[in-house]
Amino acid sequence: NSISTNKESEYISSVIPGWFSEISPMWPGEAHSLKVEKILFQGKSEYQNVMVFQSSTYGNVLVLDGVIQLTERDECAYQEMIVHLPLCSIPNPKKVLVIGGGDGGVLREVSRHSTVEQIDICEIDKMVVDVSEQFFPHVSIGYKDPRVTLHIGDGVAFLKAVPEGTYDAIIVDSSDPIGPAQELFEKPFFESVAKALRPGGVICTQAESIWLHMHIIEDIVANCRQIFKGSVNYAWTSVPTYPSGVIGFMLCSTEGPPVDFKHPVNPIESDDGHCKSNGPLKFYNKEMHAAAFCLPSFAKKVIESK
């Protein structure tokens, strides 16, 4: 009541001048905003609008088709979890495939694992790779690892051509299911993933927000239960600049040596000696790993019923 009516109206503005507001039908009725210091890049690729701006509190920000993909400040919460949740859950991962993830952050995290011999990445949009190299050096550093091979192309087509049983782990670091990433959320894609994995191999895929997208999550879980005959789990992490502030992952294994994602067998900690140039882990540790699988009751009920 201490705020007068006049003052209140100052807080109400759908698009605040000088701020980036993330408006999308994927999260109707809400829009997170960041103050823009400077627009660094704006372009249109064959697939999407690409923008980079310098924010006042989250460092440089990558935006694709109006949706924030990463900020320098909180990208660790996403990249470290999407990689170490699956790779710490299996012994001796050797061959890893990344679909999407053109910024290179997932590669940076995979490269912390010394047992890994081969890291393939299939990103559809070369502009994302180039922009990351120019404006996100601490993220694109992932490409410096000699084990990395970059393929520019559609992840769906790439996977269809992969010989059966090739990979120990496949990490799908995709954008939302509107635009080029749509097929990465559909059943035929998960079928190709399962085929491309060795017995007891694992997938970790970006699986949206429990606050906003339970309907999408329900479909992903139902498809995965049909396709992955090992284990099927949902985990989540907090990323302040993603819609609703959280993002989930679907973690599944194929039939074969059992994988218990909740009890990792291949620990990695920040004092690990590998890849010092990548800097220390900022977010992931074994407690965060275990906690990621604890779900609020409303989400647990739906996910377990599928």
Ligand code: SAM
């Ligand atoms: N790594 C990220 C982070 O920190 O949140 C963000 C997501 S990443 C930038 C998502 C990438 O998936 C985009 O670069 C997009 O071009 C790519 N992508 C979308 N559809 C794809 C497809 N069908 N095949 C391969 N890559 C795709």
